[in-house]
């Protein structure tokens with residue numbers, strides 16, 4: 001059983017019902033490096049764009065754990081769809097559950113209420129799709145400041161800068177850009193509207209994996225963003241980074257789904273369900289199948305624990321588990337895919353069978369910031385040790 005509530009079971013079940021059609025389309029999105037529009041239409045029609053919009057705002061009211069379970073099921077059918085859906089839903093979690101749980105002071109709370117009413121209305125009524133381009137390719141600062149600037153002007157801001165790997169670059173209606181006002185250390189989350197003057201999508205998109213995300217560059221030169229599109233009160237993003245660090249884990253659940261897809265395929269292939277050749281009796285293959293299942297169950301157990309640990313001000317043990325979960329999933333997924341190729345053999349590598357795509361998709365996760373595998377390893381390596389010497393344990 002993958003869920004803890006009936007509601008979670010129902011929502012994961014709804015994705016499972018959409019899954020076979022998504023799985024069938026995944027090969028084309030990967031081959032063409034095209035955006036999964038049909039899958040997003042299915043998600044929209046089933047109400048999932050509003051998965052983490054509170055019920056009081058007309059959404060499905062899913063919390064962080066529910067999102068994680070839904071993302072896992074989506075990733076099982078199409079990794080690119082799950083990863084793109086993460087970018088959309090993360091903004092809802094930030095403005096919704098996380099905003100509530102940070103218990104902001106009165107005026108900030110009121111501002112958040114006003115801003116998110118507009119954000120959620122757009123999603124529920126107009127099916128607005130959001131993206132979340134944070135990355136700028138400035139490695140050392142990736143978890144701290146941003147070079148993209150927001151200059152206050154009458155009625156809003158002028159945003160200038162460059163984002164790399166902006167998933168949904170050509171399909172989102174609004175790009176929620178992390179940026180800074182000069183001289184102010186607070187990160188702003190500003191909704192840059194697609195088609196706004198001064199916004200250009202640039203660069204080729206022909207990557208190894210997760211090819212349906214269309215994560216090209218966003219070049220912004222004095223793009224006007226109305227003040228109402230500043231979704232969070234200034235300073236809330238920084239508070240999230242410090243007090244609600246599980247936010248940075250959300251994308252790993254898409255990769256947990258890719259792991260599940262590897263399990264599905266390998267089990268079927270070894271049992272003969274794919275090409276009628278039963279390979280299940282070979283001890284060598286059974287040994288590899290054991291390894292594959294171990295990696296999956298270990299990653300899943302940790303991820304589920306982390307989903308339920310998520311909340312404000314996690315203790316040291318919960319942060320450690322979150323970092324461990326990230327490493328276990330993001331390293332485990334490509335390792336599992338590699339072992340699956342070894343177990344299934346050469347013919348399993350041939351397109352249109354999905355294994356080689358799963359292998360390529362799985363490899364992308366470890367590089368994703370701000371909690372890339374290296375960052376997580378570095379933090380975990382310093383964790384208990386730095387604390388004993390009175391060091392800071394920032395998330």
Ligand SMILES: Cc1cc2nc3c(=O)[nH]c(=O)nc-3n(C[C@H](O)[C@H](O)[C@H](O)COP(=O)(O)OP(=O)(O)OC[C@H]3O[C@@H](n4cnc5c(N)ncnc54)[C@H](O)[C@@H]3O)c2cc1C
Pocket residue numbers: 087132133134135136137138139140141142143164165166167168209210213215364366367368369370372373374375378
């Ligand atoms: C398919 C895909 C979709 C993406 N979508 C989005 C998106 O929608 N929004 C978004 O904001 N970003 C997105 N990213 C970008 C991602 O989060 C990273 O920012 C990006 O992969 C980093 O690329 P880089 O060349 O700058 O790598 P670098 O930053 O140079 O990193 C190279 C390696 O160094 C490690 N590293 C980097 N900084 C540190 C550090 N401070 N300490 C220790 N190790 C470090 C990294 O783990 C990585 O393995 C996406 C990436 C991929 C692959």
